[in-house]
Amino acid sequence: MKNTVSRQIVMGLLAGSLIVQPGGAGQAQAGPPIGVTGDRYPRWSPTGERIAFVSDRDAKPEIYIIDADGKGVRRLTTSPPGVSSSSPAWSPDGRLIAFVFGLASDTHIFVMNVDGTDQRLLVSGRSSGPAWSPDGRKIAFLSDETSGVSVIAPEGGQQVNISSGALTGRDALVDAASWSPDGKRLAFATWETKVSTTPADEGSATYSLTYKGVNLYFLNSRRFHIVDADGRHPRTLANTVVTHGSSALSYGPAWSPDGIRVAFVSALRGSPQIHTIKPNGSDRVQLTSQGSNYDPVWSPDGRRIAFVSDREGERHLFVMNADGSGELSVTGSGEWDGPTWSPDGRRIAYASKRGELWRLYSVNADGTGETQLTEGW
Numbered sequence: 001m002k003n004t005v006s007r008q009i010v011m012g013l014l015a016g017s018l019i020v021q022p023g024g025a026g027q028a029q030a031g032p033p034i035g036v037t038g039d040r041y042p043r044w045s046p047t048g049e050r051i052a053f054v055s056d057r058d059a060k061p062e063i064y065i066i067d068a069d070g071k072g073v074r075r076l077t078t079s080p081p082g083v084s085s086s087s088p089a090w091s092p093d094g095r096l097i098a099f100v101f102g103l104a105s106d107t108h109i110f111v112m113n114v115d116g117t118d119q120r121l122l123v124s125g126r127s128s129g130p131a132w133s134p135d136g137r138k139i140a141f142l143s144d145e146t147s148g149v150s151v152i153a154p155e156g157g158q159q160v161n162i163s164s165g166a167l168t169g170r171d172a173l174v175d176a177a178s179w180s181p182d183g184k185r186l187a188f189a190t191w192e193t194k195v196s197t198t199p200a201d202e203g204s205a206t207y208s209l210t211y212k213g214v215n216l217y218f219l220n221s222r223r224f225h226i227v228d229a230d231g232r233h234p235r236t237l238a239n240t241v242v243t244h245g246s247s248a249l250s251y252g253p254a255w256s257p258d259g260i261r262v263a264f265v266s267a268l269r270g271s272p273q274i275h276t277i278k279p280n281g282s283d284r285v286q287l288t289s290q291g292s293n294y295d296p297v298w299s300p301d302g303r304r305i306a307f308v309s310d311r312e313g314e315r316h317l318f319v320m321n322a323d324g325s326g327e328l329s330v331t332g333s334g335e336w337d338g339p340t341w342s343p344d345g346r347r348i349a350y351a352s353k354r355g356e357l358w359r360l361y362s363v364n365a366d367g368t369g370e371t372q373l374t375e376g377w
Contacts, residue, residue, distance in 0.1 A: 038358030039374040040351040041086070041338050044068075045094050048343040050114075051373070052076075052088040052097060053351075053360055060084050063099055065114065068342070068362070070373035076116035077101070085110075089130045089139075096154065098122070098130035098139055109141055111154055122156055129176070133229075134183045142174050149177045149188050151229065162186060162231035179229075180259050185279065187226050187253035187262055224253050224264050226279055237281045238266055256302045256322070263287075263296040263305060274307055276322075287324030295337065298322075299345045304365065306330075306339040306348050317350055319365055330367035349373070 039055040045065075052065045061084035063077045077085040079101065087100040094114065101110050109123040109130050126144030133140070136154070140162075143150040148163030163174060177188040227234040254263045261276045271292045277284040291311025298305055306319050317331040317339055334354040341348055342362075347369075349362040360373040 037356065038351075038353070039064075039360045040358045041088075042340050042349040042351060042360050043088050043090060044340045044342050044349055045090050045114075046092055046343060047094050051340075051349055051360070052090065053374075054086050054088070055374075056084075061086050063088050063097070066360070066373060070360075070371060073374065074116070076112065076114075077119070087128065087130065089132055091132050091154070092134060092136040098132065098154070100128050100130065109139070111139075122154070123150075123152060123159065131177050131179060133179050134181055138183075138229075140177045140179065140186055142177060148174050149186060149227075160231070162227055162229060163188065163225075163234070176253060178253055178255060180255050180279070181257055182259055184229055185226055186229060187224065187255065187279075189253060189264075190223050190225065224262075224266075226253075226262070235281065237262075237277055237279075238264060238268075238275070238284070254296050254298055256298050257300060258302050261322075263298065265294055265296065274305070274324075285324070287320065288327075293318075295339060297339050297341060299341050299365070300343055301345050304345075306341065306365075308337055308339065317348065317363075319348070319367075328367060330363055330365070331361075331370075 037056065039053055039057070041054045043052045045051065048068060050065050050067055052063060054061050055064050056062070058075070060079060062075055062079060063085045064073055064075050066073045076097070077099070079085050083102055085099055085101050089098045091097070096111055097114055098109060098111050100107050102108050106126060107128045108121060108125065109127045110119050111122050112119040122139070123141055123143070127141050129142040131140045138151050139154055140149055140151050143159070143161070146161035146163070148161055150159045150161045152159045175189045177186055179186055223236050224238040225234060225236050256262070259279070261278060263274060263276050265272045266275050267273070272294060273286055274288045274293050274296045275284055275286050287305070288307070288309070291309050293307055293309045295308045296305050297307070303322055304319050305322055306317065308315050309318050312329065314333065315335050315337060316329050317336045318327055318329050320327040330348070331350070331352065334352045336350055336352050338351045339348050340350070345365065347362045347364055349360060351358045352361050359375060361370055362373060363370040
């Protein structure tokens with residue numbers, strides 16, 4: 001049995017920042033990004049006409065939208081000092097945007113019109129990671145109140161906890177909830193961090209330090225689960241899953257558009273690699289093998305997967321066929337993250353850091369026709 005130093009320490013890694021908080025029940029970790037330094041986290045609208053993104057061009061992270069050709073930048077949120085807005089999520093009909101508002105340690109979920117009007121509180125108290133159901137009738141989110149994944153109607157009302165304590169555990173952090181295309185199931189990831197004086201024989205040591213002559217190991221255990229939308233039939237499909245890849249937003253389990261397979265990132269055998277698996281847990285296939293690979297995002301037709309890889313030194317954007325063949329680098333120099341497909345599957349929007357600031361770009365799926373969309377600040 002490992003010698004666990006303290007249950008009073010929970011280590012969260014948000015956008016590269018180490019946060020130490022008092023212990024307690026598991027807490028969803030998908031709050032506002034810290035230190036955006038430019039324009040990041042693009043999200044294409046369902047119509048393909050606009051892109052929502054997060055920028056700190058006005059001193060702190062706020063939500064903006066821009067036309068798909070880079071014109072008409074509009075700011076949607078104005079947060080009080082010390083507070084930020086992040087994690088924009090389009091409703092399936094493109095009329096509403098759910099988003100996270102608050103401090104990194106105390107976030108809430110709001111809903112607003114796409115022009116920024118009628119901003120209203122939907123969920124209060126340490127909630128994050130909004131994800132719309134395909135029919136737009138529900139929003140899944142990560143809740144500290146339930147220490148797991150909950151669901152609520154976009155008009156408000158009763159919150160329903162659909163994750164099980166048997167899956168999450170008392171000290172587990174829940175991350176990256178996503179709906180199946182038919183809206184009947186949700187996939188999500190959990191990760192548990194413990195502080196130990198001995199290296200792990202399971203999980204992975206993501207951070208270590210020496211305190212008063214004692215070696216401390218922060219040990220992460222990650223798992224990937226699927227549960228019915230009403231909370232029934234929870235099941236664990238994979239261990240050692242990586243959901244925090246190259247970006248502060250979580251690209252956890254991602255359903256294929258036909259719902260037949262789920263893509264995820266696992267470091268079970270070393271460096272993070274992209275895998276797919278059937279929702280019943282069978283037919284697991286590893287798709288990548290070079291470098292560290294993150295952020296799998298299916299094309300709308302389900303034939304390709306965009307992802308981020310550091311195999312060429314810096315993080316670059318790649319596209320491959322759904323079976324892992326035909327890997328193609330579609331970006332050049334610089335750092336890249338946050339890929340999002342246009343609804344017609346022709347282009348991919350992403351954030352790129354070339355110099356000090358992150359800016360938004362889009363490119364054809366074959367790597368041609370790159371267009372810079374924003375100036376960063």
